[in-house]
Amino acid sequence: xxxxxxxxxxxxxxxxxxxxxxxLLDFSAAPT
Amino acid sequence: xxxxxxxxxxxxREQPDEWRRFGERYGVQWTPTxxxxxxxxxxxxxxxxxxxxxxxxxxxxxxxxxxxxxxQQFGEAERRFREVVERFPxxxxxxxxxxxxxxxxxxxxxxxxxxxxxxxxxxxRYQDSSWAKKASVWRKPPQTSGVEGRPxx
Numbered sequence: 148x149x150x151x152x153x154x155x156x157x158x159x160x161x162x163x164x165x166x167x168x169x170x171l172l173d174f175s176a177a178p179t
Numbered sequence: 180x181x182x183x184x185x186x187x188x189x190x191x192r193e194q195p196d197e198w199r200r201f202g203e204r205y206g207v208q209w210t211p212t213x214x215x216x217x218x219x220x221x222x223x224x225x226x227x228x229x230x231x232x233x234x235x236x237x238x239x240x241x242x243x244x245x246x247x248x249x250x251q252q253f254g255e256a257e258r259r260f261r262e263v264v265e266r267f268p269x270x271x272x273x274x275x276x277x278x279x280x281x282x283x284x285x286x287x288x289x290x291x292x293x294x295x296x297x298x299x300x301x302x303x304r305y306q307d308s309s310w311a312k313k314a315s316v317w318r319k320p321p322q323t324s325g326v327e328g329r330p331x332x
Binding site for chain 1: 194
């Protein structure tokens with residue numbers, strides 16, 4: 148399962164509200 | 180399932196400002212932590228620590244179901260809870276989903292038999308789970324004839 152992770156959290160939250168969608172918010176310490 | 184979500188990741192080493200701001204907002208104490216937010220940004224479910232793929236997917240599905248339930252979309256919530264049980268029957272999420280599926284049906288119909296049926300379902304599976312214990316209060320008391328067990332004169 149490929150997840151399109153984004154880093155712009157504020158924009159994601161705004162879009163989720165506008166589109167009525169849920170949000171996965173991942174807090175990670177893994178090297179990128 | 181991912182079409183149901185927008186996904187954002189905060190790397191605590193590379194994004195210290197976001198980590199402080201959102202980590203504090205959602206009370207995150209450990210990584211990895213994934214919080215599932217409803218469209219208003221309210222937390223509805225949380226996954227802390229690593230999980231194998233199937234358990235992870237089951238938790239995501241459970242989070243979607245909890246989000247629908249919290250928004251009082253009980254029909255959708257029940258469908259999603261039952262989907263967790265059907266697709267991931269061996270996951271830790273399954274007994275929790277079975278419990279909440281019964282609650283969602285009850286909320287949608289106001290029919291107490293939804294809870295009794297859930298208790299009966301726990302007699303068949305997940306008997307050792309904490310969710311079976313919680314559902315046990317919904318069991319219908321056994322019918323007695325009023326004759327058996329009557330003390331003899």
